[in-house]
Amino acid sequence: MQKRASRPSFSRKAFTLVELLVVIAIIGTLIGLLLPAVQSAREAARRISCQNNLKQLTLGLLSYEVAKKTFPPGATGPSDSDPESQDGTTRSANWVIMILPFIEEQPLYAKFDQSKSIADSANAAARSTKLAVMLCPTDAYNGAPFMGTQGRYMQNFGDNWSRGNYGGNGGLGFACSFCHSYTGSTAQGWSNKRYRGMMGFNVSLPVPMVSDGMTQTVLLAELRAGIKPYDSRGVWALSGAGSSATWANGSFSDANGPNCPYMFGDNLMDGQKLWDEFGGPDQLSATTGMGCWGNPTNGNNQATARSMHTGGVYVSMAGGSIRWITDSIDINPSGSSGLSVWDRLMLSADGETVPTDAM
Numbered sequence: 001m002q003k004r005a006s007r008p009s010f011s012r013k014a015f016t017l018v019e020l021l022v023v024i025a026i027i028g029t030l031i032g033l034l035l036p037a038v039q040s041a042r043e044a045a046r047r048i049s050c051q052n053n054l055k056q057l058t059l060g061l062l063s064y065e066v067a068k069k070t071f072p073p074g075a076t077g078p079s080d081s082d083p084e085s086q087d088g089t090t091r092s093a094n095w096v097i098m099i100l101p102f103i104e105e106q107p108l109y110a111k112f113d114q115s116k117s118i119a120d121s122a123n124a125a126a127r128s129t130k131l132a133v134m135l136c137p138t139d140a141y142n143g144a145p146f147m148g149t150q151g152r153y154m155q156n157f158g159d160n161w162s163r164g165n166y167g168g169n170g171g172l173g174f175a176c177s178f179c180h181s182y183t184g185s186t187a188q189g190w191s192n193k194r195y196r197g198m199m200g201f202n203v204s205l206p207v208p209m210v211s212d213g214m215t216q217t218v219l220l221a222e223l224r225a226g227i228k229p230y231d232s233r234g235v236w237a238l239s240g241a242g243s244s245a246t247w248a249n250g251s252f253s254d255a256n257g258p259n260c261p262y263m264f265g266d267n268l269m270d271g272q273k274l275w276d277e278f279g280g281p282d283q284l285s286a287t288t289g290m291g292c293w294g295n296p297t298n299g300n301n302q303a304t305a306r307s308m309h310t311g312g313v314y315v316s317m318a319g320g321s322i323r324w325i326t327d328s329i330d331i332n333p334s335g336s337s338g339l340s341v342w343d344r345l346m347l348s349a350d351g352e353t354v355p356t357d358a359m
């Protein structure tokens with residue numbers, strides 16, 4: 001009888017502890033090398049999305065200008081009120097609401113009852129709507145709504161305002177009615193070319209009045225969303241500095257330049273409450289990069305461009321292009337005009353050129 005061939009025997013050798021640790025170390029090193037590349041790729045995609053948002057909004061604004069023969073005002077309200085007022089009943093439509101039909105959001109536009117304040121409960125559902133085109137994906141705070149009732153001085157604004165990350169260029173003057181009148185005689189008047197931006201309070205510009213050139217003037221800039229529910233910065237349907245516009249953000253003020261590091265950079269009604277939570281204005285600025293002044297009488301009348309991208313902000317020019325502005329842009333006034341490069345970008349009729357290599 002033929003014997004069945006025996007199977008060869010193999011001795012299975014297990015990993016030793018040292019070998020296992022070496023393998024784990026190699027895997028950890030590979031992950032450590034790959035993770036920054038993955039994060040970098042994700043941020044690159046987020047930046048592209050942010051630029052696309054700005055492009056779409058800018059095209060909407062340009063379409064509005066063609067139809068209405070002027071850009072929309074940054075904020076609107078009764079002529080005897082101010083956009084920084086603590087009275088929520090004076091908050092009327094802003095530029096974002098006005099261009100909704102021009103960015104394929106006609107149904108949302110129709111939901112607003114513009115015979116009433118945007119803070120009115122009748123507009124609660126509309127203002128709470130999340131607009132993807134208003135959200136920069138890099139901002140970690142824009143998912144939580146603005147809750148006015150959690151603050152000290154904005155309780156009558158109500159709750160559930162959806163966030164936004166893009167603001168209109170209100171100019172270098174503070175946000176107030178006397179600052180933005182064609183007939184005003186104050187130094188910060190809208191008629192003063194050293195303060196006039198693109199979209200003010202109850203006033204705005206047609207293309208022919210952008211005498212510096214559409215490619216030389218900022219139309220929109222990034223904004224950061226508020227870091228607490230009662231922090232009203234970055235709220236797309238809310239009129240006011242920091243909510244949906246930049247104002248008083250040049251060398252004439254302490255909100256000078258993109259991502260301004262000054263501890264009193266933005267003026268907020270509920271800034272004092274932020275100070276209390278973070279242990280003071282210097283701690284707030286150092287911890288969050290979102291410094292503010294805490295005097296409620298100043299209202300929300302000053303704010304500059306901010307983003308959570310590293311090193312700068314995206315802006316759109318009135319001509320339609322999207323530009324990256326570094327935090328190191330010149331913010332120091334110089335020359336006979338006494339204007340910085342950043343000032344010149346924000347002003348629409350200062351008569352000064354912007355160096356091509358300045359950004």
